[in-house]
Amino acid sequence: MTSAMHDLLNVALSPDATPEDIANTPLPESMRAAVVRADEVDMFDGVDSADKDPRKSLHVDEVDLPPLGPNEVLIAPMASALNFNTVWTSIFEPMSTFGFLKRFAREGELGARHDLPYHIVGSDAAGVVLRTGPGVTRWQPGDRVTVHCNYVDMEGPEGHDDSMIDDRQRIWGFETNFGSMAEVSMVKANQLMPMPTHLTWEEAGSLGLTLATSYRMLVSQNAGGMKQGDTVLIWGATGGLGGFAVQLVRNGGGIPICVVSSPDKVELLNDLGVDTVIDRKAEGYQFWDGDTQRPDEWKRFGKKIREFTGGRDVDMVFEHPGRATFGASVFVTRKGGKIITCASTSGYMHEYDNRYLWMNLKSIVSSHFANYKEAWEANRLVDLGMIHPILTRTYNLDEAAEGAWAMHTNAHTGKLGVLVNARQEGEGVQDTAKREAIIDDLNAWKTLQ
Template identity: 55%
Template structure:
């Protein structure tokens, strides 16, 4: 263990952190460019075979960057995509980034340190960083905007050179140290542990923009919101945002344990996808889409009396056509991803003749992230952790997400020596209560979904 790592773990003051020398190497979860074709022609792309944990060189900081000692991180679906080298190898992203020249060239390496969530302690700051200092406790937004693009000044997500840290850039959060821009930093909620704080930014911020932000579905009180994967990483935050905002969350899940998770989070209605006959083949048959949509619509109307105003869509090909069918006349389907496939087919009559809308959404700008983090700090949004792994077991942690054998978010301990560390406001934590802050801990799914 290096002097800096020891100082971070001991909670040393900023002066001591600054004096401790930077290690030349650090431990990280990474993939290798030489493995990029390893899953060609393989049916089960088991990412435990591509994810590695070992020592990598410490990068140099750009003037607008900070070095964070990562206490905890979390698995996202882009972790799975990275380790599968699909839909494209992330080494392509790194090469493209490097063409900017300058500091971007550092990212084009034969290894890629992945991970797009994290919580930790700032241990170094670049010469151009003004608002943050060594010793600050932070969580990291996954978005690296390009502040020199005009569109970025309107919305950080609109710049063509905006990138997702740890997916489209190197030096990500599944490591002992991470390099991030100062424009990614958010104050860590003081009542949360490292792993609880680390699991929120990417998924909670994404759900906030999709539902609450003025560029998303613009959810309002009383809206019925259909949430696919209501017990997953994104869905679990969508349920809370809808419930807290006076809406009616209707969740679709794939197992009894996930149904219990959705109810704990506040779902008014929970529907098992098997009860409506939805499976991996539904999207291939237009008639099956209509039949599944009718059964789903009937189930929703039976419980809440009306069709959904909004469908929270991130599953993609397997559900998208049903989403377009089932949302009410004039309603909105808001989508941020496609974990079951990117090529969506749907019957356009139900879109154009019923004046529905489809909105694409991606991550969240920094203002949206801060607004969402305020809800977390107030205890209005709670972490969705169900399991926590050490960094050395990142393969197993990510595999659970790859095979949908997880609930909520899967946390990863990096420099934290154990769970439960990092709380600096124990009084607020006690006021909120452990049960409130950990509604999903210990829950495991009992049936794999397609």
């Protein structure tokens, strides 16, 4: 960190500083950021996906500060978090993200700013506002914020019904440049939300992408529309998406049927008061035999689920593994139920037996991140102390590639944080009394490791 950045942070985080004080403190001339480089997109050609190593492609470089335009804000991310989109960016799969940036550039002058020979990654952040561009009225320098990753201008008519439908909607730090793993980042003003006052920087910085994704999938009428008493099958219930899904289902009066991959993970959920847990490895489920699916294994899986539900099939499936599990997910859903899918971490080409879908009036519902309202409501639940971060490990910015490797190899549970401008873990709490009142629950959800 340069002395100029150090001085700027001291002012921006001072409780006595006015917005004018912060705005008048000079920005640094350059900054450190975690990037992939355009001249390295072919480095993994011929390498199997599992062997592509983010530690070779994700670098911390000194780069220029982001530009600032209308309705945009410069923030100093104090902490960020890793998501699978950073892994995909760093192994250049299923395509290089530089294609996204070039497409953005074709839309006009503002988009052209993103087309650079490097791509700053990161789609989660908690930080402090440094500068506001023309047209920004809700936020000012010094505000402490969390950031959601729905990057959209709202110029298309479709976006005013649901901003995720806007034809120019993008995911910040994945389909745009200037992501969160940088000493200074650029966001749109409509990406900002108040930072929950009882959280540390790294806890607050681990929320946005996975929590809001889970909220839309389960709670929003745009996807799941879960109601009290619904049974929800949750794949990967100790992961980033799944850990929030478990909390949201329980908080909303539903019954989570959790699928995990080890007895240790079963025990972790049991300790959190969740008894409806299936250890898929202990049960030995084999949904595929080579390239052929096994309906007998779907049936055995469904029988196990009904042991927890009193003989009922599940109302909803929280689907994100994709190819490996999708056939089973369609089979075990009740008549008229929903399979909500947001990802395909085990493969994009899904296969299922359509007879079990159409004859039983089931629905496959696609869900992608969240709109501003959904992200805001999910953030509000955290601020109310009803949903908790599931941060299990935090890396320094220089170690971000190690964290990406851990995520790529599935050597993690929960969320992996990244300290950017924060000096150490534990900083940033604004309301210590509020934190102490829920500290046991807060700490309990950090045990998913």
